Structure formats: structure tokens, C-alpha cells
Amino acid sequence: MQAASLTDQACPFCGLACDDLTLVADDNGVRAAGPACARATRLFATVGAPVQGQAQAWIDGQPALLEAAILRAQQHLGAARAPLFGGLSTDVTGMRALMDLADQRGAVLDHMNAEGKLRNLRTVQDAGWITTTLSEVRNRSDLVVCFGTDVATRYPRFFERCVCVDDTLFAASPLQREVVFVGAPAEAVAAVMQTDGTRAAVTMTAIDIAVDRLPEAAALLRGLVAGTLPPELVTDLPLAALRTLAERLRAAQYGVIVWVAADMDWPHAELTIQALTGLIGTINQTTRCAGLPLGGSDGDFSADAVMLWQTGYPYRTSLASGTGQYDPVMNATAALLTRNEVDLLLWVSTFDPARSVPDTGAVPLVALTGVGTPVLPGAAVQIQVATPGVDASGYYFRADKVVALPLRAVTDRQLPTVAQLARRFASGLGAV
Numbered sequence: 494m495q496a497a498s499l500t501d502q503a504c505p506f507c508g509l510a511c512d513d514l515t516l517v518a519d520d521n522g523v524r525a526a527g528p529a530c531a532r533a534t535r536l537f538a539t540v541g542a543p544v545q546g547q548a549q550a551w552i553d554g555q556p557a558l559l560e561a562a563i564l565r566a567q568q569h570l571g572a573a574r575a576p577l578f579g580g581l582s583t584d585v586t587g588m589r590a591l592m593d594l595a596d597q598r599g600a601v602l603d604h605m606n607a608e609g610k611l612r613n614l615r616t617v618q619d620a621g622w623i624t625t626t627l628s629e630v631r632n633r634s635d636l637v638v639c640f641g642t643d644v645a646t647r648y649p650r651f652f653e654r655c656v657c658v659d660d661t662l663f664a665a666s667p668l669q670r671e672v673v674f675v676g677a678p679a680e681a682v683a684a685v686m687q688t689d690g691t692r693a694a695v696t697m698t699a700i701d702i703a704v705d706r707l708p709e710a711a712a713l714l715r716g717l718v719a720g721t722l723p724p725e726l727v728t729d730l731p732l733a734a735l736r737t738l739a740e741r742l743r744a745a746q747y748g749v750i751v752w753v754a755a756d757m758d759w760p761h762a763e764l765t766i767q768a769l770t771g772l773i774g775t776i777n778q779t780t781r782c783a784g785l786p787l788g789g790s791d792g793d794f795s796a797d798a799v800m801l802w803q804t805g806y807p808y809r810t811s812l813a814s815g816t817g818q819y820d821p822v823m824n825a826t827a828a829l830l831t832r833n834e835v836d837l838l839l840w841v842s843t844f845d846p847a848r849s850v851p852d853t854g855a856v857p858l859v860a861l862t863g864v865g866t867p868v869l870p871g872a873a874v875q876i877q878v879a880t881p882g883v884d885a886s887g888y889y890f891r892a893d894k895v896v897a898l899p900l901r902a903v904t905d906r907q908l909p910t911v912a913q914l915a916r917r918f919a920s921g922l923g924a925v
């Protein structure tokens with residue numbers, strides 16, 4: 494294979510979708526030559542590894558010809574009366590074809606990242622919010638508060654690309670910025686300060702708060718911003734530091750509060766997010782402030798966007814009745830499997846081989862997985878598929894959900910795409 498080098502490629506391995514990568518493809522696979530983060534470097538090497546001479550499909554854990562695996566998957570789909578399409582880690586193109594198949598088979602749709610996404614969704618449903626974009630953060634913000642997250646663990650180049658930058662659109666010199674971490678893991682924050690904290694005119698500080706006190710801290714910060722708390726308030730939270738932060742938020746020209754709902758893994762986390770969106774609303778009475786609820790990894794915003802276009806509902810929607818029935822609790826993958834309410838799981842995971850597949854018990858599993866995913870012992874059928882941005886072209890919604898970036902194939906390993914397989918399944922099955 495002749496080596497190919499492509500510049501300005503978008504990366505599909507986290508929600509930032511950095512579109513400045515140089516990728517090299519040759520007989521050794523796909524390699525990120527720069528300026529990729531460690532996560533992208535690892536995943537391009539894993540998901541983009543050569544596959545020639547290796548099995549690309551399995552039936553009951555045994556290597557099989559692709560056509561035989563497609564036929565067996567079709568048989569399982571045809572026999573299922575209550576199928577569940579889970580994972581859904583693909584791009585817009587793959588998701589559109591899966592939606593058509595789900596519509597035909599009357600399936601329930603649920604994404605592997607739904608739990609985090611729903612924490613944000615419940616907040617929007619209850620109270621609305623004011624959010625911003627990565628570009629606005631880069632070009633206008635003077636205060637960035639990272640609440641409960643170091644950001645960089647899940648979005649490695651966030652500070653490099655959006656915060657600690659020399660060039661912005663509207664200022665002749667680097668913007669003076671302050672970054673405040675509230676309740677983020679100390680070691681991760683120290684790593685960010687050592688690398689990104691030394692770039693540009695940015696000051697970084699941290700307020701140490703245990704994870705289980707973050708709901709209380711968000712409520713306290715909201716009260717401090719609103720000025721509604723009694724003066725003799727008693728708390729063992731770092732009140733002075735939070736009071737200073739509240740004052741800083743009220744004085745900032747463009748403050749941004751960043752959170753990652755996937756990290757807020759505690760009961761009723763949506764109430765913590767509501768406290769943050771509430772204080773943002775208060776600040777906007779006198780100056781400007783916005784939220785940045787980061788998501789978009791594993792194609793979650795791409796799948797969500799397609800579902801909204803086509804059904805008007807987010808994930809955890811059932812198409813069994815011929816129309817969309819959204820239920821974020823009853824239609825959760827784990828709940829459906831536990832209650833034995835589905836008789837097939839079609840699992841789609843193209844980006845990260847480390848994402849685990851739910852235990853389906855006696856329910857047949859048909860898995861469409863990217864290169865690097867181990868053979869799944871319990872799968873009735875497993876087919877290796879192309880990954881968007883590696884050997885399939887497509888579109889991917891970024892973490893702020895305002896931009897869908899084109900993903901371009903950099904190699905061709907003759908693997909089927911999710912869209913091709915979904916169309917094959919649908920065409921071979923006809924109406925339910």
C-alpha cells in the first residue's frame with residue numbers, strides 16, 4: 494500500500510473533534526502524526542491497525558465468512574419481536590441507517606452515554622439554560638470555571654485549543670484569562686497546570702471540594718451569586734474561596750462554567766446542574782455568563798441529533814408502536830435486559846474498543862464493533878466494521894453540538910460500514 498498523508502483531519506475520539514490532525518496511512522495502519530493527544534494517538538493506532546489475513550466476523554465466537562455472519566445477524570433480527578439497538582457509537586451516516594432499520598423492526602434505541610446526557614436533558618426540560626460554544630470560549634471568555642472536572646481527562650486538548658491560546662478573533666494580544674477548578678481531581682488538575690497552565694496569559698487556581706459535596710457547593714455558589722444567603726452562614730465548605738469565586742463571576746465580562754455530565758455520577762445530579770444553570774441565569778442580569786456542558790464523545794451527540802431530526806425524541810425511545818415513545822427510565826438498556834423485555838441486542842461500537850458490552854444473559858447479541866475490540870464470547874454474531882474518520886467518511890457532532898464536522902476516510906481496509914450493514918439487514922428483512 495502506498496503511504497498516504499492527510500492534513501486537517503477531524504478526530505472522532507472525543508467530543509472536541511479536533512480538526513487539525515495529520516494522519517498517515519500505510520501498511521502498518523493509521524498513525525496520528527500530529528498534533529494529536531495521547532488518547533488520539535493510541536486510538537488511531539488501535540482502531541486503525543491492519544486487518545489483512547485476520548478474521549473479520551464471528552458466529553458464536555468462531556471465525557466466519559462475512560456473508561455468513563450477515564445472514565445469521567439477519568436471521569436474529571428477523572426473529573426478534575422486541576429488539577434493542579444499543580451502544581450506537583457511530584457517526585451521523587451510520588445512525589441514519591440504523592434509524593431506518595430501527596423503524597422497520599420496531600426497536601428501542603439507547604446510547605451507551607445516555608445516562609450522562611439525560612442529566613443535562615432533565616435540566617433543560619425543567620428550567621432551560623444558557624450555553625455557549627467552543628469558539629466563544631476561545632475568543633471571548635475571561636473566566637472559565639471547571640465544575641467537578643479537570644476537563645482534560647475526557648477532552649485532552651480542551652485547554653490547548655480553547656483556553657490557553659495566544660490568538661483570538663477580537664483581541665490584538667492574548668486574552669488575560671482565569672481558570673478556576675472547583676472540586677476537580679487534584680492530580681489531574683496538577684497535570685493540567687503543569688502543561689496547559691504554562692501556556693499564554695492564563696492563571697489557574699483550584700478550590701478543593703470532595704465529590705460528594707459538589708451538589709452542596711453548587712447550591713452554595715448559587716446563593717452567593719444571588720446574594721440571598723444569611724450573613725451568619727455556617728458551613729465546612731471553603732466559604733471564603735467560593736465567595737471570591739462568586740464575586741469574580743459577577744465581575745467577569747464573559748464567564749463560562751464548564752461541566753461534564755458523565756462525571757456527575759450521583760443520584761439526582763440534574764439538581765446540581767440546575768444550580769449551575771440557575772446561577773448563570775442570575776449573573777446574566779448584570780453581565781454575561783454561559784454554561785458549557787461538554788459531551789459528544791462516542792458519537793453521542795451525533796446519534797442524538799439524528800434521533801431528534803427523525804423522531805423528535807432523544808435516545809431511550811421505542812419505535813415498537815410505529816411512533817416514538819420516549820421513556821428515559823423504562824427504556825434504559827440495563828433495565829430492559831434485567832426485566833427481560835427485549836429479545837435481541839444489536840450493539841454498535843465503532844470508536845473505542847475499551848467500551849464494555851452489557852451482559853445480555855440469554856438474549857442474543859449481534860455486535861458491530863470497530864477494529865481492536867476483542868472477540869465477544871457471548872455474541873451470537875460479531876462483525877468488524879469500519880470506523881468513521883479512519884476508514885469510513887461521515888459527519889460527527891462536536892461537544893458544543895453546534896457544528897457537525899466532516900470525517901474523512903484515510904485508508905480502505907475493505908471493512909463494511911455500519912450504514913452498509915444496516916441497509917443490508919433492512920433490505921433482506923422487509924416489513925415487520
Ligand code: SF4
Pocket residue numbers: 504505506507508509510511528529530531532533648649650651
Ligand atoms: S482532544 Fe479529543 S478530538 Fe482532540 S485529538 Fe484528542 S481525542 Fe481527538
